[in-house]
Amino acid sequence: MVTTKFNNMKDQERLQLLEAQVSVLVSSQKEFTSKALQLLALSAKTIYSKEEAALFLNLDPDYLYQLKFHGKLKAYKKKGQKKIYFRKEDLEEYLISNSASEDIEDSNDYDDFEGDILEKWKK
Incomplete structure (x- = not known):
C-alpha cells in the first residue's frame, strides 16, 4: 500500500512536470508564430x-x-x-x-591605433 501511494505521488509529480513543459512549449510556439507573422508583414x-x-x-x-x-x-x-x-x-x-x-577600413584604423599604443608603451 505504501509503495502504491509512493508510485502515485511520483506519477503525479511527473504529470505536473510534463504539464509545465507543455505550457512552456505552447508559449514559445506562440511567440515564434507572432514574430514570424510580424516579419512576413514587414516585407509588404x-x-x-x-x-x-x-x-x-x-x-x-x-x-x-x-x-x-x-x-x-x-x-x-x-x-x-x-x-x-x-x-x-x-x-x-x-x-x-x-x-x-568599410570593415576593411575599420580594421586599418584599428591597426594604426594598436601601433600607436605599442609605441607609447615602448617609451
Missing part, C-alpha cells in the same frame, strides 16, 4: 515604426534613436508629433553601407 510595408524598423534591423528600438542622432540612419516624423518613422529603403541603405569594404 515600405514605412516602418520604430519597433518595426528595429525588428527589420534586428536591433534594440532605443538604439535606432542613437543611429538617427549620429546621422547614420534617416528618420521621419510628422510635424507636431514625436513618433518617428523609417523608410524601408533607408534601412536597406544602412545595412549596405556597413558592408565588408
Whole structure:
C-alpha cells in the first residue's frame, strides 16, 4: 500500500512536470508564430515604426534613436508629433553601407591605433 501511494505521488509529480513543459512549449510556439507573422508583414510595408524598423534591423528600438542622432540612419516624423518613422529603403541603405569594404577600413584604423599604443608603451 505504501509503495502504491509512493508510485502515485511520483506519477503525479511527473504529470505536473510534463504539464509545465507543455505550457512552456505552447508559449514559445506562440511567440515564434507572432514574430514570424510580424516579419512576413514587414516585407509588404515600405514605412516602418520604430519597433518595426528595429525588428527589420534586428536591433534594440532605443538604439535606432542613437543611429538617427549620429546621422547614420534617416528618420521621419510628422510635424507636431514625436513618433518617428523609417523608410524601408533607408534601412536597406544602412545595412549596405556597413558592408565588408568599410570593415576593411575599420580594421586599418584599428591597426594604426594598436601601433600607436605599442609605441607609447615602448617609451
